[in-house]
Amino acid sequence: MRVLTWNLFHGRSVPSAGHALAGEFAARIASWDWDVALLQEVPPWWPPLLARSAAAHKRTALTSRNALLPLRRALAVRCPDLIKSNGGGANAILSRPAIAEHRVLRLRTWPERRVAQLAKLADGTIVVNFHASARVPLAEEELERLWDRALAWAGDGPLVLGGDLNLRTPHRPGVGIVHVAQRDVDHIFARRLAPLRAAAVLDRRAALPTGSVELSDHPPLLVELSR
Secondary structure (H helix, E strand, C coil): CEEEEEECHHHCEECCCCCCCHHHHHHHHHHCCCCEEEEEEECCCCHHHHHHHHCCEEEEEECCCCCCHHHHHHHHHHCHHHHHHHHCCEEEEEECCCEEEEEEEEEECCCCCEEEEEEEECCCCEEEEEECCCCHHHHHHHHHHHHHHHHHHHCCCCEEEEEECCCCCCCCCCCCCEEEEEECCEEEEEECCEECCCCEECCCEEEECCEEEEECCCCCEEEEEEC
């Protein structure tokens, strides 16, 4: 089972491209070999495109700044680097295996709405996608509550939890959880699944008419797991 986590930076690039990059992000995600993709800071109207391009099932959870979304979308499509995160946000799980069940867990409403996604795959594996608050004490509290809920739902079965946790040394419960991938604040944990090799940081470069850019300010992180 290959698991990818990537914060999409609200569809922006480094350096700024000056225009929307939905096609470039979709093509890059579709090109990689993964089974489950845990995505954060996704423009809310992108998941259908990303799923179609990658031949994957999708589940979406809106996060923060989504009031008056049609207006935000119009501005974000025209000026993504000007409106930035105010274009609206979502988390998304893409899965090439079928998704049997999906839940959204709200962990905070203030100062920003924070939600986690919990999905059960057809084989019973639970996958969890989360983007935590930027302030460390808030992120730690959210992650603690998320672990409780995720472990309760997974029972004794395999579990994967990943995302942008906004923590460099996140807490993990002492119940056989393995820290299988890390790059700065992006992490993947697993239980009853072992990494086959070290996690890989994927190439996120995109060639534009104006030159090469890196999609997002976060690198994509991929790990291959086995039962």
